[in-house]
Amino acid sequence: MTCPKCGPADGILDIGYDFDRVRTAxxxxxxxxxxxxHWRYEELLxxxxxxxxxxxxxxxxxxxxxxxxxxxxxxxxxxxxxxxRNPTASFKDRASxxxxxxxxxxxxxxxxxxxxxxxxSSLAGHAALAGLPAFIFVPATAxxxxxxxxxxxxxxxxxxxxxxxxxxxxCSKACGEFGWYNRNCAINPVLVEGKKTAGLEVAExxxxxxxxxxxxxxxxxxxxxxxxxxxxLKQMRELGVIDRLPRxxxxxxxxVKPIDYALQHGKxxxxxxxxxxxxxxxxxxxxxxxxxxxxxxxxxxxxxTASDDAILDAMxxxxxxxxFAEPAAAASLAAVISAIGSKTIxxxxxxxxxxxxxGLKDTKNAIRAGGQPIGVEASIEAVAAQVxxxxxxxx
Numbered sequence: 001m002t003c004p005k006c007g008p009a010d011g012i013l014d015i016g017y018d019f020d021r022v023r024t025a026x027x028x029x030x031x032x033x034x035x036x037x038h039w040r041y042e043e044l045l046x047x048x049x050x051x052x053x054x055x056x057x058x059x060x061x062x063x064x065x066x067x068x069x070x071x072x073x074x075x076x077x078x079x080x081x082x083x084x085r086n087p088t089a090s091f092k093d094r095a096s097x098x099x100x101x102x103x104x105x106x107x108x109x110x111x112x113x114x115x116x117x118x119x120x121s122s123l124a125g126h127a128a129l130a131g132l133p134a135f136i137f138v139p140a141t142a143x144x145x146x147x148x149x150x151x152x153x154x155x156x157x158x159x160x161x162x163x164x165x166x167x168x169x170x171c172s173k174a175c176g177e178f179g180w181y182n183r184n185c186a187i188n189p190v191l192v193e194g195k196k197t198a199g200l201e202v203a204e205x206x207x208x209x210x211x212x213x214x215x216x217x218x219x220x221x222x223x224x225x226x227x228x229x230x231x232x233l234k235q236m237r238e239l240g241v242i243d244r245l246p247r248x249x250x251x252x253x254x255x256v257k258p259i260d261y262a263l264q265h266g267k268x269x270x271x272x273x274x275x276x277x278x279x280x281x282x283x284x285x286x287x288x289x290x291x292x293x294x295x296x297x298x299x300x301x302x303x304x305t306a307s308d309d310a311i312l313d314a315m316x317x318x319x320x321x322x323x324f325a326e327p328a329a330a331a332s333l334a335a336v337i338s339a340i341g342s343k344t345i346x347x348x349x350x351x352x353x354x355x356x357x358x359g360l361k362d363t364k365n366a367i368r369a370g371g372q373p374i375g376v377e378a379s380i381e382a383v384a385a386q387v388x389x390x391x392x393x394x395x
Contacts, residue, residue, distance in 0.1 A: 001188050005183045011153050011286060013189045014290055015046050019238060026239055031204065036060040038094055038197035044235060045098055045197075046190050051105040051219040054357075058097045059197050063086045063205050063352070069321040073340055077350040079209055079332075080323050081202065084358030088118075088125040088149060090326075091198065091225065093354040096122035098194030099183045100130050108181035110135065114171035116221070117146030118357050123183050124153035135180060137171040139164045143279060165285045182343055185224035186287025192228045199232020201354060203242045212242045217249040217332040219356060220259050220303075221283040223292030229354070230295035231251045237373030246352070249345075250292065251335035253278050253308070260303040262289045263296060277308045277365050280328035280357065302344055306334035315359065315369035324359035324366070332356070 003011025038059025
């Protein structure tokens with residue numbers, strides 16, 4: 001799956017398309033006649049027509065025009081795209097659905113991946129749909145709700161007593177040893193095409209909200225997601241669906257920011273001991289960092305980091321405006337808030353934030369963000385006393 005000359009570290013491939021044929025197909029079947037899921041882009045997926053699984057509904061996730069939040073932040077407009085509405089409650093369903101379909105197309109008998117949680121649960125769910133055995137490697141620190149999904153979907157789960165990076169390396173070795181189909185986006189270019197569908201959707205859906213936004217904010221771990229979204233946006237401009245491209249805001253954690261370093265230095269930093277509550281972006285050795293850096297540069301983008309406290313604040317803020325985000329998803333909103341503060345994002349700008357996963361993925365940190373319930377006796381007097389205290393706090 002990688003260039004034999006460059007090797008897996010440097011030779012990550014990219015999939016190209018015959019755009020004359022794509023344009024012809026796009027005109028022959030207008031968007032109104034296509035299904036409202038990510039399979040509507042079948043000409044832009046590396047699958048044979050028979051492998052496209054219209055019965056696996058993924059994508060076309062809703063976009064919320066959060067006008068109260070925009071006013072609170074002093075922005076012209078902020079849109080929240082809720083990827084938690086996907087089947088296993090995260091953005092990663094886009095990649096896994098395409099990866100599993102491709103695995104079936106090439107006759108694979110078993111599929112595997114390494115993940116901090118979301119890619120794992122999405123693979124387990126789609127492998128279960130396909131009846132394909134799945135072997136999954138997660139760090140032992142992966143959040144319990146994510147691991148629970150894996151177990152219920154029937155995947156074989158290896159909880160690796162080390163970091164995500166070690167789990168990734170172990171998974172790669174196992175795929176080589178046992179001949180398993182490797183779902184890891186960092187090495188398998190097919191998976192990035194699934195992630196790309198979010199960019200394709202943003203281009204189409206933006207027409208309902210005043211056109212393409214000035215910024216698209218995305219949290220970054222391995223680098224595949226932001227690279228995929230950028231590729232989708234560029235392809236929609238090539239098809240003439242949009243006439244301009246947004247800038248990218250890449251969100252990283254304050255103490256885990258290798259993409260930020262790579263953007264400045266052209267190489268990855270030494271591996272640090274930093275940690276973050278945002279497990280999905282707790283990636284010290286991003287395998288697709290070159291694609292991420294290239295996308296950010298092409299988009300005249302920026303990398304903005306967020307502390308864990310800022311991420312928890314963003315979780316609360318998103319929740320107060322109707323969006324339940326896990327920490328990595330809230331990191332993108334936290335980064336937007338920071339960019340507003342530094343005047344990188346201007347009050348007249350329009351911003352779309354990718355909410356990449358549901359808060360139900362990490363209930364421990366959701367409780368940290370939201371707080372504990374108020375215990376009361378079963379009497380109206382007890383409730384009245386608490387209401388009085390709450391009113392006093394507001395004053």
